[in-house]
Amino acid sequence: MTEPILSARRLNKSFGPVHVLHDVDFDVYPGEVTALVGDNGAGKSTLVKCFAGINSIDSGEITYEGKAVTLHDPRDATALGIEFVYQDLALADNLDITQNMFLGREITSGRSSFLSDGEMERQARDTLTSLSVRTVSSVRQLVANLSGGQRQTVAIAKAVLFNSKVVFLDEPTAALGVAQTRQVLDLVRRLADQGHGVVLISHNMNDVMEVADRIVALYLGRVAAEVMKADTNTTQVVELITAGRSGGIGLAAATADETM
Amino acid sequence: MSDQTPETGVSTETATTHERAGAFSLDVEERSISDAFNGWIGKLRTGDPGALPSVLGLIILAIIFSQVSSRFLTRYNIGNIPAQGAYIAIIGLGLVFVLLLGEIDLSAGTAGGASAAIAALAVFSGNLHGRTGLPGFLYWCLVIGLLIGIAMAVWLKAYSAAVVIAIGWILVVTNLTQHLFLALVAAVCIGSAIGVLNGYLVAKVGIPSFVVTLALFLAWQGVTQFVLSGQPINTSNYSLWYNLAYGNLSVFWSWVFTIVVVGGYIAYTILVSLNAKRRDLARDSMSLVLLRGGVLALVGIVLTVLATQNRGVIASAPRRGIPTPAVIAIVLMILCTIALSKTTWGRHLYATGGNAEAARRAGIDVVHIKVTAFVLCSAFGAMGGVMLAASQSSASLDLGAGNVLLFSVAAAVIGGTSLFGGRGKPRDAIIGALVIAIIPNGLGLRPSINPQWQSVITGVVLLLAAAVDAVSRRRAARS
Ligand SMILES: Nc1ncnc2c1ncn2[C@@H]1O[C@H](COP(=O)(O)OP(=O)(O)OP(=O)(O)O)[C@@H](O)[C@H]1O
Numbered sequence: 001m002t003e004p005i006l007s008a009r010r011l012n013k014s015f016g017p018v019h020v021l022h023d024v025d026f027d028v029y030p031g032e033v034t035a036l037v038g039d040n041g042a043g044k045s046t047l048v049k050c051f052a053g054i055n056s057i058d059s060g061e062i063t064y065e066g067k068a069v070t071l072h073d074p075r076d077a078t079a080l081g082i083e084f085v086y087q088d089l090a091l092a093d094n095l096d097i098t099q100n101m102f103l104g105r106e107i108t109s110g111r112s113s114f115l116s117d118g119e120m121e122r123q124a125r126d127t128l129t130s131l132s133v134r135t136v137s138s139v140r141q142l143v144a145n146l147s148g149g150q151r152q153t154v155a156i157a158k159a160v161l162f163n164s165k166v167v168f169l170d171e172p173t174a175a176l177g178v179a180q181t182r183q184v185l186d187l188v189r190r191l192a193d194q195g196h197g198v199v200l201i202s203h204n205m206n207d208v209m210e211v212a213d214r215i216v217a218l219y220l221g222r223v224a225a226e227v228m229k230a231d232t233n234t235t236q237v238v239e240l241i242t243a244g245r246s247g248g249i250g251l252a253a254a255t256a257d258e259t260m
Numbered sequence: 261m262s263d264q265t266p267e268t269g270v271s272t273e274t275a276t277t278h279e280r281a282g283a284f285s286l287d288v289e290e291r292s293i294s295d296a297f298n299g300w301i302g303k304l305r306t307g308d309p310g311a312l313p314s315v316l317g318l319i320i321l322a323i324i325f326s327q328v329s330s331r332f333l334t335r336y337n338i339g340n341i342p343a344q345g346a347y348i349a350i351i352g353l354g355l356v357f358v359l360l361l362g363e364i365d366l367s368a369g370t371a372g373g374a375s376a377a378i379a380a381l382a383v384f385s386g387n388l389h390g391r392t393g394l395p396g397f398l399y400w401c402l403v404i405g406l407l408i409g410i411a412m413a414v415w416l417k418a419y420s421a422a423v424v425i426a427i428g429w430i431l432v433v434t435n436l437t438q439h440l441f442l443a444l445v446a447a448v449c450i451g452s453a454i455g456v457l458n459g460y461l462v463a464k465v466g467i468p469s470f471v472v473t474l475a476l477f478l479a480w481q482g483v484t485q486f487v488l489s490g491q492p493i494n495t496s497n498y499s500l501w502y503n504l505a506y507g508n509l510s511v512f513w514s515w516v517f518t519i520v521v522v523g524g525y526i527a528y529t530i531l532v533s534l535n536a537k538r539r540d541l542a543r544d545s546m547s548l549v550l551l552r553g554g555v556l557a558l559v560g561i562v563l564t565v566l567a568t569q570n571r572g573v574i575a576s577a578p579r580r581g582i583p584t585p586a587v588i589a590i591v592l593m594i595l596c597t598i599a600l601s602k603t604t605w606g607r608h609l610y611a612t613g614g615n616a617e618a619a620r621r622a623g624i625d626v627v628h629i630k631v632t633a634f635v636l637c638s639a640f641g642a643m644g645g646v647m648l649a650a651s652q653s654s655a656s657l658d659l660g661a662g663n664v665l666l667f668s669v670a671a672a673v674i675g676g677t678s679l680f681g682g683r684g685k686p687r688d689a690i691i692g693a694l695v696i697a698i699i700p701n702g703l704g705l706r707p708s709i710n711p712q713w714q715s716v717i718t719g720v721v722l723l724l725a726a727a728v729d730a731v732s733r734r735r736a737a738r739s
């Protein structure tokens with residue numbers, strides 16, 4: 001079995017008196033889509049923010065490529081090659097696709113601060129091509145004029161532009177129609193096929209069952225179970241999400257009740 | 261599962277250039293003249309009218325005024341417009357930076373007035389610290405204020421602003437400001453220090469820019485009166501200062517200026533096109549580039565020919581050449597355009613104005629961007645104050661107050677800069693300033709029309725411009 005590229009061990013996180021994450025173990029494997037599921041308030045976003053360096057962790061350990069790392073700042077994560085696509089995308093509508101993809105990391109000519117727009121356009125196009133994105137007619141299109149799916153595509157492409165190895169996607173299909181969801185899921189699959197470690201947060205079981213290789217269910221801040229997609233089914237995952245246990249797997253009844 | 265979709269059948273390695281052309285068809289094509297025209301129509305449709313409304317407005321006003329008075333379209337009258345409008349254009353240029361962020365600087369006019377008044381007093385008295393110079397208290401406020409400005413600029417990582425303010429401080433304490441040119445430089449440096457203060461209060465403390473700059477709009481008016489101790493200073497005695505508004509380039513230098521600007525533009529666009537062609541990137545076809553360059557060259561040559569003919573009304577005092585204020589405004593506009601569209605700083609400014617949260621997450625130092633924009637705005641305000649003092653021949657007690665700032669904001673907005681941030685260009689301020697300046701100019705030619713009309717017409721034009729902006733934004737949102 002391959003080694004995880006990014007892992008968390010016994011992660012704890014409280015906001016004041018609220019203990020949000022309890023001894024969470026979480027692994028991301030290269031070339032796999034790991035779905036992170038759980039009810040509202042289970043702690044999914046909190047966990048992601050711990051990896052992003054937005055939330056500090058109270059105890060526990062994060063390792064990247066086998067080495068312990070500390071993430072204090074969003075830039076720490078970026079420097080390691082961990083990228084995040086947040087649900088509210090954060091694209092600048094008044095800029096075009098290329099400008100958004102390179103925002104904050106523009107290519108300049110030499111050591112000056114003059115932009116190399118041609119070079120950026122080429123790389124943007126190459127990245128989109130490598131993701132088999134065919135729906136944009138020009139990388140000079142303003143983001144304001146894109147559809148929801150295209151915007152999501154740009155946000156994801158931005159995340160993989162800089163040789164990132166792990167990509168977190170927080171509900172990438174939440175606001176999309178059928179066809180656009182299809183595009184984004186294909187894109188998510190392709191990221192994993194290219195060797196990225198992909199973490200997909202979603203409330204949509206169809207999406208999860210379709211695209212994930214591994215499913216981690218969070219229940220009230222604890223990992224209820226980590227299962228392979230091949231060994232499970234929708235009913236079981238839904239039970240894990242809503243009750244923390246399903247048949248033989250999941251939290252022991254006592255733990256599940258105690259956390260209530 | 262994903263194999264069912266046709267796209268995934270093609271792996272990255274086998275994606276050929278041909279397929280790429282299918283996906284990004286608009287990118288590898290050469291933009292021909294008709295493509296450019298269609299693209300422009302498309303932009304109009306989707307609510308991005310660019311400079312079109314303001315240029316149309318300018319033409320319509322010109323037609324109206326040519327009916328109002330036959331003197332309107334004379335070379336003499338047109339030649340006066342730059343002197344009358346340059347201060348609006350320059351303050352407006354500075355405002356574009358701030359408006360792009362969705363902020364406003366109401367104090368740019370009076371801050372510029374105060375800076376220019378200090379410069380005027382410095383040359384008039386010969387020593388700011390002397391008997392006829394600044395009141396002692398105010399002098400020390402200036403010296404210490406500039407030091408604080410340096411410290412704050414360094415703290416806010418606006419290092420170039422810190423250097424500029426430091427130069428101003430040196431000029432003031434060494435009394436080099438007794439020399440006119442250096443005094444004007446110092447005025448711009450003092451303006452920059454004021455901008456650091458604005459930027460700090462807005463970006464760091466978090467007070468809305470409207471409130472901060474409204475307060476300072478009032479405060480700097482008082483400071484100007486303190487500086488001048490109730491006595492306006494005549495600036496037309498200083499030929500350099502007078503010529504900032506009323507000078508003209510010689511015929512030779514007029515042509516040099518036109519050739520450098522037009523030739524520079526053509527050479528640059530050709531180079532960009534060739535470069536992109538070599539690397540197989542989207543580009544404008546050579547015919548399009550040459551057409552644009554040709555049109556610009558034609559306009560430039562016609563204007564220069566007209567400008568270099570004698571337009572004086574007194575036979576003994578011929579007047580010819582491109583007016584200095586026009587040269588100053590054009591050069592500043594070009595510099596601003598380069599800074600905004602070709603540098604990372606400019607890109608980050610647009611991004612911050614479009615979506616500050618996106619900019620922050622992309623690792624852009626939003627505070628730094630805001631501070632530098634306010635610094636530039638106040639520095640341009642100081643230049644505008646200097647130009648205004650030149651054009652009204654006096655550093656008056658109300659220098660930069662009254663309608664100055666409002667006209668400058670109006671200029672940027674009429675030109676097409678959005679008050680909501682993210683959209684606008686330096687050229688907007690220039691075109692808008694032309695619109696604002698020709699209204700009093702045209703009305704002034706017929707004394708029977710009451711000057712009250714000036715405010716009414718300016719107001720109506722501004723309202724029309726705002727309506728165009730609002731309608732186009734709605735369209736953009738719908739499409
Ligand atoms: N900054 C904060 N301060 C206090 N409590 C917080 C904070 N952020 C999150 N929480 C709490 O932590 C718990 C987990 O929140 P989180 O956003 O991680 O849930 P989630 O699994 O992402 O839910 P959803 O599916 O609704 O997005 C919630 O009870 C929430 O109220």
Ligand SMILES: [Mg+2]
Nearest residue numbers: 044045046170
């Ligand atoms: Mg969440």
